[in-house]
Amino acid sequence: MSAKQKPKQDEPREIELKLELASGMAEDLLAHPALAKARPLPKQSGQLHAVYFDTDDYALHREGISLRIRRKKGKAVQTIKAEGPHKGIAMDRGEWETPVDGELDLSAATGTPLEKLVADKALRARIQPAFRVETDRKAFEAKFDGAVIEMAFDRAKATGGDKATAFSEVELELRQGDAGALFAFARRLSEAAPLRLSTLAKSERGYRLLDGGPLSPFRSEKIKLSKDATCAEAFQVIARSCLAQMVQNESLVRLTQEPAALHQMRVGLRRLRAAISLFRAQLLTDSESAEIRDNLRWAGQALGAARDLDVFIERLRSLEDAAPDPSQMEEIERRRTEAYRDLIETLESRRFMDVILQTAAWIEDGAWRAAGENGRKSARRHSARDFAKAELSRRFKRIRKLAKHLRDVDDEERHELRIRIKKLRYGTEFFASLFKSGKAQKRRKAFSSLLEELQENLGDLNDLAVGGSFALYLPAVPPKRLERQRAKLLDRSEAALAAFAKADPFWL
Template identity: 40%
Template structure:
């Protein structure tokens, strides 16, 4: 989100979620003690077709009732930096809870309100909230703080939420972030990445609790490098937050994996865009992101290792003891993960990232205004040269060098995914698919090699001092080496590199 003054018909807000019991801590926050507030019950109904025609077009149509008055709002998807939204919106009073489609047609929604769509519109999502509002003046900025407590219903499913929205009415977006930091010192505020409409659609679709992979990032050639980085970083944080919630509720290994992937994608974006984002704040945030990503490592490595070790049924005594030892270690590792996810340090990091992405000094640099196509091609060239250098002599590389090559392959793969929407030439699209497939295959083989080495190191560490360490290590080695015996990971990576080189840099 660009830093600027507020303009009419746009909504600039930061969305946050409160942990259970956090609403009381927010209400009694010293920053709000002398600020008047008002409370009202609000019922909002979101309209769409059963197949989500408005949602798919990037719009939402809502009618909200409060104290006998009805307000119709059309919102259009806009730029966002994870929890910070910058969206056009159009509001008008209407006569009832039924939407006034003629008035809605005065907005850009008009082109999506054909006769067939109008006939098929129905209420799909309902939210019932007790809304408390504070209007805060802070260093020349006017900020509306809204606390919503209530229920969102989509289809036959409902979910209770306590959500905070900070909307900038006038002033500088930096003031919004600084106020959020102040509130977060006392109240357990987490970054919010879903609108109520998105939450309702997820409930209706049965998608709540579903592990989320990286979503497509829609970049356009008209974007600057700064705008592209903000969109990519927002995608990474969104992927992380959606999976973080699942990890906390269920300790699902797939959710942990995707949460970790999200943070690794963010770190790769840091590397890719380093020439434009490398200010002093970046250096601090980079280290904090590295710290947090490392906190997820042990649990993920144990998940991978346990997949290789058979269950206790039919196992001998040593294998059973090995399995029990690893499961106990996994339980401890997940307890540590949950403690980190609930920490004030992580909550601060998420807010700091959103603030820096949306309002950081790096956005003012001349290089940040370069077109993303020009900047992206130059950076892809750089990443490709590093992979090509290692790939040519892959079979001769030592294990540590192979590990570094795997990281370079991963960085290139993420970079290609980040910029995928920019390539429209048909021949380049075909080459990109071949390039991406070979890159993914190469990463998988090198990853298998790394998993084997990581498993061995992890076992040595976990079993050190155990009276049956030698027996369990021998038992584990049989299972760990089984996959490598079926297919040589280095040979597989070498073959994948051959296909990669044949496809060549499609962006040129």
């Protein structure tokens, strides 16, 4: 079985939420009233010494598998973990534990995703210690919202090669009950100390030390929906993926301040807002969902200034002969530095952290999922495939209608058309797995290509219309040349819209 294949129903599962704790806030967290009622777990607490194993080319890691031996109080336990089918904020992994005498026991891989890999004798022979993680742990068991949750507060240090990194984190592992309780409990704990959602397992921190190269931004992963998924199930899978992309890149933005990381973080946020828009009338009509929309709009505005400067600097560097003089570039770079300073301050604020926690909790167990009147309950259970057909058709029809008057409307209305096109493009991506036939896939690729072309052309038109606060740094463009550029873009947009209007919907 492939390591990333869908797990069997009887596989042991680990559902775990990780949170980063700001330095110096441990005592505030441990003094939270919710932990005063929690039962200490002395057997799970103490010093943990873990060695992680892999091949020299990280074959296990590439397959989503971690293999470790953890020693505590003279006893050693071997653990195999494997990623679940859907990556999200909560880590949902297969987990298999075996007491050992301190050495690897690869016979315990039988029946696990590791079995297929270690069947290769050459690969098996190359498995060796890769890095180690030393942890000082305090563990508790808490009952919250009908769930039993094991909480571990860890002060840890990962060491790989000649590099090391120290970190503090909170692990919330579901022992009994619904996964939504993990997020609700995390929000409760964040009242005492700022907690940041994290998608980094301890093993991943070790691999990052070994890699040593620049960290790549996290791009959106393909959404995989089951053919019989309900609307509620589909929205959760989609929203989890979008939020995970945002959170993964947020950590890179704080670490590297790289434009590509901020771009992908913003893409994750826009995808999430588009998903909410798509499902809004069907599922998300409650007041909590409205609050989430407002919060995410604020978060998007917080990312805007720095990203706009990144795009503008990239544009200036592409001008070559017409680029601004060095003093102007120095002023723009200074403004970018200030924008990133403000951005990092926002990302590290309690408000931003709570917006992310609140959004995650809402996705998992928000008011929109609660049992209510028959109409709401029926909407949640409605076929996602049928919903996708109706929603994509409605949006397609609306865009075709607006497109007929492209030259007659003002710049603001054209910008609104671009936003509608972007949402339809994301919807095309979200629901692609529900329409798998060869004909549907061919149509979808052509459909997506047209949407991308339209989005780009209308975006360029919007740039010409808005100008922006950076116009003084651009070389002066004669009005007639601007008008020619505008006319050319309108021609391109009209041609693309004409082709789009005749496109065959892949969902029908």
